[in-house]
Structures are given as C-alpha cells and as structure tokens.
Amino acid sequence: MQPDRPNFLLVHCHDLGTELGAYGRPGVQSPSLDALAATAWRFDNAFCTAPQCSPSRGSLFTGRYPHANGLMGLAHLGWEYHPDERTLPDLLRPAGYRSALVGLQHESADATTLGFDEVDSPEPKLGADEVAARASAWLAVPRREPFLLTVGLTEAHRPFTHPPLEDEPAAVPAYLPDHPGTREDLAAFHGSVKVADAAVGAVLDALDRSPHADSTWVVFTTDHGPAFPRAKGTLYDPGLRVALLVRPPRRSRSAGGVVERAVSLVDFVPTVLELAGLAVPSRVQGRSFAPLLRGEPMVPAEVVYAEKTSHRGYDPMRCVRALGFKYIRSYEPRPRLVLPTDIEASPTRRGMGEEHLRPRDAEELYDLESDPDEQCNLASDPAYAMIRSRLGAALERWQRATGDPLLHGPIAEPPLPGRTTGALVQNGRP
Template identity: 55%
Template sequence: MTGPSRPNILLVHWHDLGRHLGTYGHPGVPSPNVDRLAEHGLRFDNAFATAPLCSPARGSLFTGRYPHDNGLLGLAHLGWEYRAGVRTLPALLGDAGYRTALAGMQHESSEPSTLGYQEFFALRTTYLEREYCDGVTDAATAWLARAALDDRPFFLSVGFEEVHRPYPTNRYAPDDPAGVEVPPFLPDNEWTRDDLASFQGSIRAADAAVGRLLSAVDELRLTADTWVVFTTDHGVAFPRAKSTLYDPGTGVALIMRPPAAWPSPRGATDRLFSHVDFVPTVLDALGLPVPPEVQGVSHAQWLRGGDPAPAREHVFTEKNFHDIYDPLRAVRDTEFKYIRNFEPRPLLPLPGDLEASPTRYGYGDAHLAHRPDDELYDLRDDPWEQHNVAADPQYAEVRARLARRLESWQQQSGDPLLKGPLPVPPWPRQPRYGALVDDEGGPWAR
C-alpha cells in the first residue's frame, strides 16, 4: 500500500447523531465500536457543524466553505445545490491520484454525479427511500476488498441513514426507557424517555455496522495506512437541538484514528474545530494545496505533533432555510455564545420530524413564545444555554464584542444576509441517487 505520506481515508458519517455516544459522556448509550475507535484515536470534544440541518452541514464538511458561500442554504431535495464551480474534497483528492467512492447516504445534491466521486452507489432511487447501515456496509466492505488490491490510495465516504428519524421497532430494538439519560434541555417524562430509548436502539444498530467496517479494514490489512474518520452532520433530532444554533444542534462527534506511523496526538482534545476545517486539514496533512476559496483553517500541523496553539478562537454557525426561512447566525468561543435572530419567529420553530416526534407530545408550548433579537450565553456557568444574558448589563461588553466579531465574519465571508432576506431556491427537482459504476463501466447496484 501507499506510505504514510499518502494514506487512505475512510470517512464514516451518520445522520442526526450530535455527540450522543458513550465516549462523549453518555455511558448508557450502546456504542462500543465507536467508543473503541476513540480509545485508539483522537476525540474532538469541541467540534461543530456549520449548520444544524443536513445538506448545509454536509456541504461545508465536503467543501471547506460555509453554506452561504457554497450555495447549499437549504435541503438538497427542496431545490438547493452547490454554486457552479464549487470543488469538493473527493474531486480534489481524485485530481491528486486518489481512488474515490461514495457508499450510501449523501444529501448534498439531487445529482450525485456532480459531487466529484469517481464511483458512487446508493441503495435508493428516491429521497423517501432509506439507506440503512447494514446494506451500506455490505457494499462498502465489498468495495474496500477491491480497493485493497489497487496501488492507488483511496478515499471512501460511507454515509448511514441512521440515526435519522423514524426509529421503526421492527428494525431497531429500543433500549429500556427507565435507563436512558435525559439531557437537561429536554423534559424528563415518559414521552422523552421512550423517544430516547428508540433513538439509542438505532445507535446500537449503526454502531454494529461501524464495527463491521473496522473489522474489514483490519482483515484487509489496511489499518497501518488508513485514516479512519467518524463524524455526523449535526446535532440530535430533538427539540432545542436540531435546527437550532444551540450546542445540541451544532455540536458533532468527531473522531480520527490516524495511521500507525503518524505522530498525531491521541486521547481527547477540547480545541475548537469546525466542519469547515475538515477539507483544509486533510489537504494540508497530505501535502496538497488548499484552494484559496476554502474558508476553513487547517489543524494539520498540530495533527503532525507540531504547534499546540489553537488553530481557531471562534466557531461560526448559520441557519437559513429548513422547513421555513429562518435566518440565524452565531459565534462561539470557549466561554460564550452569541446568537443573532434575523427574523421574528417562535423561540423554537420545530421541523416536521420533530413536530411529529414523541418528545413533542410531552414538550408543552412554551417554545411558541416570541424569541428575542439576540441571545448570549455564558457557557462557563450555563453549558446547556438555558439562561439568555444578552440584556444583562454585566455582559454588555461581551455582547458587543461578539456581535462585532460575528458581523466581521459575515463581511469577510461574503454573507448575503447582510444585504437583506435571502431568495428562495428554484422549484425542487426529484432527487436521483444513482448507481455504482464498477471498474468495467457497468451498473453494480441500484
């Protein structure tokens, strides 16, 4: 295989997970395989998506650019696409000699052929179909077996539908509701507990699939030359998480297990990392040029065992379109978070999957009250962002400083929201998810 300067990359990404894993301080969550990956790698405790919903978050992960810059302001199946000329990580790696493939879930485009992969395969032909982890893993492990015989390094992106709602009991055996841990931002009642128990059942199934992938990497003798990266698109699909800019909505699991020869740190780190940093970090670590339009920062020097200084001091997040137009922007450092709400809306406009969730039945209606223009949270004393101190005179200087920093980032990144409301996308097309084309050019799976 290739030497450590040109390692393989296996990227595994889930749906709607946040950081709800055993290794992230939830010991009752059944995630032994992902937890084991963290034990042998590097766990980022302050990693964040750029957006709290699927397509915009994934778009930043694969382009290194914020949603308002790459064009994915909303969901791909509702008409949003990358702007013309946007380059993705698989395209850049392909140009550098990598063999690239997508297995399973993607939600960045209605046309997967535009995403830059040399090979791609999916188990569905419409958006409403599901790409469950077991079938995706079957296809991914078969592809890995072929790639192991190739002299080229590879980049394989493996996307699971899990742990997106719903959680059908004929597929996922729920955990015991009495044993789940209810996070402080949710009400502790039977509705929430039943919902969390079902959620954790889907985590168990997806974690088992990760175990199969890791076993395949070991059995094919790829471990010594392969970066394994695990992450998710955004936060958990519960009220006050998904579709919000609070930490439960944008905080993500991020675990990297480097090749054996790499001098990367191991264990856990609390350094700030944004998904927009993934592309520049990968390219820089491989010694490849980072395109000038990429907006993230590289952590590669630190990953090589070099400069321990933080690569960034702030994380920026945004929301534009989900079920409705709901423009939000936020800036976060290690002590405070400032959120600006650009349109009058309820405190928590719930997307459709949350409005229909069991947790919603026991949630009450307090979230329908009018929300303020801006919010400020002291994360040192209020890590769950329950107490808005934006109007507190003691925090006036912090509020002003972060508001200036947020506006400066909007200006520097070309945020069109500064010029007024954003336009809606063209009428959505029916997404197509494609088929794998094998080495002989024929359809491999549909």
C-alpha cells in the same frame, strides 16, 4: 517519484450529536465507536457549521460555509452548491486519488454531481447493514492509487425504525423535558444508534483485514445534533456539537488522545489536504487541524461560527461561539423554536407545552461557563453589553469576510412547487 500518500476513510451518520459512550453519554450502547475513540483522537469540542443535514455536509465536503458554497438549505427542497463549487474529491483528484461514495449523501438530488469517481448511493436509502457490507466489499479490493472512501449511514435519523433499547435511559439531557414520552423517544433513538455503531464496527473490521489498514486515516463524525427539541435545527450547543474521532494509520507515529481545542467540520477539507501533502486552495475557509493530529501545538483560535438559513422554511440566524460565550442573531421574527416536522410529531414534543411558540429574541447571549444549557439570555443585561457588542462585531466581520448574502437582505429560497414557507414558519412547525 510519486509521493506515498495516505488513504482516507470517512464514515458519517445522521443526527447523532455526541450520543456515544465515548462522550460520556450513559446508557448508550456504542462499543465499536467507543473502541475507535480509545485508539483515535477524540475531539471534545467539535461543532458543525449548520444544525441541518445538507448545509452541514456541504461544509464537510467543501471546507466552506453554507452561505459561501450555496447549500444553505435541504437538497431535496431545491438547494444546491454553486456551479463552480469544488468538493473534496475534486481537490484530491489531481494528486491521483480515487474517490468513492457508498451509502447516504444529502448534498444533492443527484449524487453523481458531487465529484466522486464511484457512486453507490441508491434510493430508497439503504439500511446500515447493507451500507456496511458494500463498503467492506470495496475495501477488500487491493488498489494502487490512494483513495477517499466516504460511507454514509441514514441512522440515527427519524423515524426510529430499529428496536428500541430495552433499558430506560439512565438520564434525560438537561435541555429536554423529563417525562415518559422523552424516555420512550430516547430509547428508540439509542436503538438506532446501536445499529449505526454495529455498522461502523463492521466497516472498521473490514479495513483492518484489508491491505489498506497501515496507510488509512479513519474519520468518524455526524452532521449535527440529535433530532430532538432544542437540538437539531437550532444554534444551541446540542444542535451544533458533534462527535469527531480521527484514527491515524497504523504506520503513523501518532497515538491518539483527547483534543479539547474547538474545531469545526469546515476544517475537515483543509486537514485532509494537508495530511495528503497538498496545498489548500485560497477559497477554502476552514483551518487545518492536522498539527493536532501530529501531536503538535496550534495557535489557539477558539472561535466557532455557525448558521441557519432555511430548513422547512426560511429561518435566518447566525452565531459565534467564543470567549466562553455564545452570541446568536436572528434576522426575522420567529418562534423561540421552529421544530422540524418529525420532531413536532415526536413523543418528546408531547411534554413540551407551548412555551417554545413565544416570540424569539432577536439577539441571544449565553455565558457557557455558568449556563452551559443556554437557558438565561443575557443580551439585554447592561453588565454584558461589552461582550455582546464585541461578539456582534466579530460575527459581522466573519459574515463580510466570507461573503454572507444575508448582510444585504433576505435570501431567496429556490423555487419549488407547492412551497408555502410563510404558512410553515408562522406556526413554528415547518
């Protein structure tokens, strides 16, 4: 007899971080996602594997780190999965799952290569309201087979084209300069978040009206932190921390709650497979957090790894977050911050000065308890030599266990006409 497998609805947006009311961010208008958080498992320590769009999403859909699946840079700059990589739709198909992609994807120049049975991902990219309408229409159709529906929103990626919030932000995050340009920028960003939130609400309303509500897990997340200095494109917490909300099906006995345990988006694939009653392939590098969704304890593994290899230019870095500390290792001399082009042109950039163009330290170590904003680098402090050595060794063990090619020297970028990587990163402004 065919097992009664659950459905999965994954909604993901761009460049959000944890900028939601549900995560305590003042002044953000996110009523739909706040309501979802009230009935879901809210993960307060969820992190991406890379602070960039394509590599992070690649881990979300393969359960493997970017350096393992091949997607170490942006898909529109020539980076792709390794040819033998299997995505979540591929892994679910043998169990009878139907998969569909509606809206944004950023894992390949050709969305039809990603393993989905149905692809509705046109170019130019659709606005949030149209994506929500198409996803809602898909959900209204009765289906016999279990499904995976992934709904991708372009918002809140720059440029911020939606009306800004009228009220000035109540507070500027500590990692940003507090000046009028930043507040202007945040108001525009939050206007885009408001639009994304409304689209998510429309999709959830459609699900709740559909025949599938009783049997569908709902997952909301984003790829990485906001497109602001010291967030997107960096291995600091504002770049790596993401919203993650997981609502059980109506028929489930799980009631939701708050999860403090650290998890990574690389853990999403094994979690879905376990919830679907399927075996997790040995190639998958993430660890299922399905027990947490059932209210069961898990042996703590409070270690998170993340990486950056290339964005608009080659910028190889790796990090480990454990024991209340963050250790970051850079493999090439670069400026302290390498700003993506859209952040370089932003109003926030105008108030930064040039301090971020000074040379970056090859090693960084931060005490996340006493220095949550990661401002005081302890890597050269003799009092922290033991923890630096311990975390450095842990990072290298992870690199070896997961086959990181960076251990063997610089990683070649894909050939692309007109690529001028050296010039781009020389000024810290890719």
